[in-house]
Amino acid sequence: MKKAQSGDTVLVHYTGTLADGQLFDSSAGRDPLSFQLGSGQVIKGFDDGVTGMEVGDKKTIEIPCLEAYGPVNDELLINFDRSQFPDDIPLETGITLNMHQEGTGQVVPVVIKEVAESFVILDANHPLAGQDLTFELELVGIN
Structure with missing residues (x-):
């Protein structure tokens, strides 16, 4: 089965939470997120987490703030x-x-x-600056 790699357009369902378990975003009830791997359309840690997944794979990734929205400036x-x-x-x-x-x-x-x-x-910082993020991911498509 094909593994998601840089240049692929992928479809991902996700749920994002903060270190304390607070939900900050989810694709539940919506279309999956579509983006091109390696293009910079999503934060680095999310991109890296999806790379190598196969359609149907589910996993949890933890993204330190430096690979997400950075520290509070x-x-x-x-x-x-x-x-x-x-x-x-x-x-x-x-x-x-x-x-x-x-x-x-x-x-x-x-x-x-x-x-x-x-x-x-x-x-003017991003609302998630300074936060470590956790995502539950499910790869639902590779184009």
Whole structure:
């Protein structure tokens, strides 16, 4: 039987959990994830975990944060003067806002990390930065 290798387009069902068992994503009830192995479409650890699997194989992989979304980057914690926010934007810890990157205009999601009387700290790290991830995988197709 064919083993999944770099360049193959694969179909994978998955369930992703954090170290404490909290579910963060799953393909359950949806179409399987389709991506090309070795193309950089998914995080390195996920790509590596699927490589070598055969259709019908199931396995659990653990991906350290360095092979996932990396460590939390303190340079992506941005301190803003609270007066820079319009009054109609709710400033509550945990809320996701969209910022526009200077120069490119690219939209960057940020999470409100801290709200104080005079400042607001926004976190532009990926929500899974600093997290080790576990995935239950099932390879359902190779094209």
